[in-house]
Amino acid sequence: MSEKDNIPYKTYLTEEEIPKAWYNIRAEMKTAHRPILHPGTHKPVTEDDLRPVFCDELVRQELNDKDSYIEIPAPVLDFYRMYRPSPLIRARFLERVLQTPARIYYKYEGGNTSGSHKLNSAIAQAYYAKTQGLKGVTTETGAGQWGAALSMACGYFDLDCRVYMVRISAEQKPYRKIIMETYGANVTPSPSNTTNIGRKMLKENPNATGSLGCAISEAVEVAVSTDGYRYTLGSVLNQVLIHQSVIGLEAKAALAKYGEYPDILIGCAGGGSNLGGLMAPFMADKLAGKRSPRFIAVEPASCPSMTRGKFAYDFCDTGMLTPLAKMYTLGASFIPSSNHAGGLRYHGMSPILSQLYHDGYLDEARAVEQTDVFEAAKLFAKSEGLLPAPESAHAIRVAVDEALKCKESGEEKTILFGLTGTGYFDLTAYAQHNDGVMEDYIPTDEDLARGFAGLPDVSDVE
Numbered sequence: 001m002s003e004k005d006n007i008p009y010k011t012y013l014t015e016e017e018i019p020k021a022w023y024n025i026r027a028e029m030k031t032a033h034r035p036i037l038h039p040g041t042h043k044p045v046t047e048d049d050l051r052p053v054f055c056d057e058l059v060r061q062e063l064n065d066k067d068s069y070i071e072i073p074a075p076v077l078d079f080y081r082m083y084r085p086s087p088l089i090r091a092r093f094l095e096r097v098l099q100t101p102a103r104i105y106y107k108y109e110g111g112n113t114s115g116s117h118k119l120n121s122a123i124a125q126a127y128y129a130k131t132q133g134l135k136g137v138t139t140e141t142g143a144g145q146w147g148a149a150l151s152m153a154c155g156y157f158d159l160d161c162r163v164y165m166v167r168i169s170a171e172q173k174p175y176r177k178i179i180m181e182t183y184g185a186n187v188t189p190s191p192s193n194t195t196n197i198g199r200k201m202l203k204e205n206p207n208a209t210g211s212l213g214c215a216i217s218e219a220v221e222v223a224v225s226t227d228g229y230r231y232t233l234g235s236v237l238n239q240v241l242i243h244q245s246v247i248g249l250e251a252k253a254a255l256a257k258y259g260e261y262p263d264i265l266i267g268c269a270g271g272g273s274n275l276g277g278l279m280a281p282f283m284a285d286k287l288a289g290k291r292s293p294r295f296i297a298v299e300p301a302s303c304p305s306m307t308r309g310k311f312a313y314d315f316c317d318t319g320m321l322t323p324l325a326k327m328y329t330l331g332a333s334f335i336p337s338s339n340h341a342g343g344l345r346y347h348g349m350s351p352i353l354s355q356l357y358h359d360g361y362l363d364e365a366r367a368v369e370q371t372d373v374f375e376a377a378k379l380f381a382k383s384e385g386l387l388p389a390p391e392s393a394h395a396i397r398v399a400v401d402e403a404l405k406c407k408e409s410g411e412e413k414t415i416l417f418g419l420t421g422t423g424y425f426d427l428t429a430y431a432q433h434n435d436g437v438m439e440d441y442i443p444t445d446e447d448l449a450r451g452f453a454g455l456p457d458v459s460d461v462e
């Protein structure tokens with residue numbers, strides 16, 4: 001019996017061991033990501049440019065590439081104690097079913113009512129809005145996880161919360177909308193006639209089902225034109241990756257209790273926040289030349305921003321209101337065909353992750369098809385008991401594939417993946433898979449070319 005056989009199924013840090021500071025990987029990066037540009041002037045954005053959009057402290061975090069650690073404010077830490085530390089689980093039952101010599105660990109972030117890791121950033125963003133004396137915040141939500149998380153956070157700090165929810169999701173996923181409303185949020189299906197961009201979209205197509213990019217435009221428009229409001233975003237931004245580092249810091253500390261360190265680290269990537277957060281402290285070791293874990297980002301084949309996108313400056317929204325970020329992108333006008341991983345349907349990718357991928361520190365991006373993803377999800381549910389969110393199941397698919405490779409080669413690798421959320425609100429997707437009617441959508445090169453054609457011209461700066 002090897003000493004690793006004694007590792008418990010679940011490892012919780014104590015409340016005292018919750019990290020007291022977030023980790024900012026930007027301070028360690030060899031090549032800084034390219035500056036975020038003002039959409040009009042193409043000059044790097046300044047704090048002054050961003051202050052009408054985001055809370056002051058979040059603007060500072062967004063532009064901070066100096067401080068490795070940023071203290072977690074005491075009220076946020078208090079809130080974290082309601083649902084953190086999240087468990088680090090050794091997937092012993094899955095290992096047994098796969099008959100793999102690999103040791104598989106997952107960090108489970110679905111144990112709070114909003115159902116995903118997004119609460120880690122939502123509570124921080126709501127806190128900074130509150131301390132700045134704002135009346136409220138606006139945001140967009142696709143499948144609804146971010147809107148649910150922000151609603152919880154705003155409910156706690158007694159802030160007004162206005163959510164623009166992609167129309168098709170609001171119709172198909174009424175339960176998440178009800179959660180948001182229960183916590184006091186105001187939910188508007190997008191496109192709506194409450195904003196200029198929404199009215200324009202509806203004029204072009206009265207039956208528009210909406211997209212994340214369009215909902216972002218609406219939420220930004222309302223924030224900058226309403227006194228005492230700011231906009232919030234649940235992924236992609238540097239500030240969000242900073243807040244999500246709590247996942248990686250906890251995971252690293254828990255693994256260290258057993259002398260474990262991942263050979264392979266896997267995360268699903270929508271806008272890159274959970275992977276960026278899980279990976280951050282391990283990436284620091286890699287950048288410092290201390291360890292060399294292999295990092296794998298997993299995305300849906302239907303929205304392949306890293307595997308088939310371009311590394312280019314692009315808008316973060318469809319309405320082209322937001323600054324330009326240099327990132328892997330399919331083009332802000334790209335609308336992915338429907339798939340069940342709503343949280344992975346964004347056209348772009350975190351500039352931090354994009355730069356790390358471009359420089360080869362983030363080793364690999366892998367696109368997977370949703371029927372394969374749901375097969376892995378069901379295998380996982382049956383063996384480990386836990387029903388994963390479709391987004392999370394992308395990481396499970398690749399963890400299973402890597403564990404099976406270890407079975408072939410006999411290598412005892414340590415695999416760590418992020419299990420970002422619960423699948424309770426995605427039962428329609430499971431039903432489709434159960435009924436054998438789930439399809440895989442893969443955009444053609446022509447589909448992608450249409451998205452690339454809309455990329456902004458930045459020849460003046462590049």
Ligand SMILES: *Cc1c(COP(=O)(O)O)cnc(C)c1O
Nearest residue numbers: 235270271272273274343391421
């Ligand atoms: C939003 C979401 C994701 C994807 O977002 P990232 O910013 O890439 O982490 C993944 N899983 C779940 C459950 C989500 O809600």
